[in-house]
Structures are given as C-alpha cells and as structure tokens.
Amino acid sequence: MPKGINRIVEQAGVSCLIFLEPEPEAYVTSSAVVRKTLMLAFALNASVDLDVFDRSHLIKRIDPFQVSKKPEEGRISRLATQLTPQGNILELFVIKDSTEQAFRVLDEALQDLCLSAVINRASFKFTEVNKEIVAAELDDLTATQRSTG
Numbered sequence: 001m002p003k004g005i006n007r008i009v010e011q012a013g014v015s016c017l018i019f020l021e022p023e024p025e026a027y028v029t030s031s032a033v034v035r036k037t038l039m040l041a042f043a044l045n046a047s048v049d050l051d052v053f054d055r056s057h058l059i060k061r062i063d064p065f066q067v068s069k070k071p072e073e074g075r076i077s078r079l080a081t082q083l084t085p086q087g088n089i090l091e092l093f094v095i096k097d098s099t100e101q102a103f104r105v106l107d108e109a110l111q112d113l114c115l116s117a118v119i120n121r122a123s124f125k126f127t128e129v130n131k132e133i134v135a136a137e138l139d140d141l142t143a144t145q146r147s148t149g
Contacts, residue, residue, distance in 0.1 A: 002047035002065065008039060018059070020050070027052065029059040033088045033111050034081050037062055040115055041079075059083075064093060067118050071095045074123035076114065090114060092133070094126075105133045113138060 009017040009026070016035045017026040027050055029035055041048050049063035064080040071077035077100055078093035090105040092114055103126075105111050113136050117124045126136040
C-alpha cells in the first residue's frame, strides 16, 4: 500500500536515507535516479510503494505513482524507477494518443530532463526506440507557465 514520505536524509558521499510514514526504519539508495524521483515525490506529497532487494532496506524499485491530478496529452502522468543489471531506469507513463503509454529512460541527462518536465508541468517531445526514450525536448516553459498561472 502506498505510503507518504516522511523524511529524506542526504549526506555527501553517503547513501540517501528515506523514511516512510509510519515506519521507523529507513530505506537506502545510492542511485541518483531513485533519489531524484523520491525527492520529487516528496515535493509533490505523493505516496509511494518501494520494492527492496531480498531481506534488506536497499531500494530496488519505486512502483508507479501519480504525478499529475489531471493527466493531459503529451504530459507525464506517472513515474517509476527500477534498478537492473542494464542500469538505473526511470519509467515514464505519458498520455499519448489519448492513452497512457509506458516508456523507459536510461540516460541520466534525459532522466533529469523528464523530471524537469514533471516539476514544470510541461509537455515535451521525445523520440523513442522500442519504448526507450532516446531524445527529448521540453516545450517553451515560459509559455507553459503563462498558460497555467
């Protein structure tokens, strides 16, 4: 069952600690995409479900969680992450052709751009190959911000 993030503790050179309500023990990650995604969830006051590696508190996956109350065409509706032997993956769920579709993002710079699209409530254009985003472009943020308030 999804839980709210109560606290995040970050220290240079050390793994990040995440505390979920009402659990007293911390979950741990050293993955940049997991840390950034959890910080975004915390800022959005989103509830998350975490999967961990066997008998540990080391985060393996953030299950998909809602980042938009009103998903719109060309915008990210949900996020997730997973750690795999191939790398740290950001999963995006984007409204495309009026349906939610899932895409993977492996490149760290592209992951940051996609997280920025969520923060700024911006739509973005992307190129995908076999459901992996390989290039992306944010729309004019000033125009987006003018139209949303």
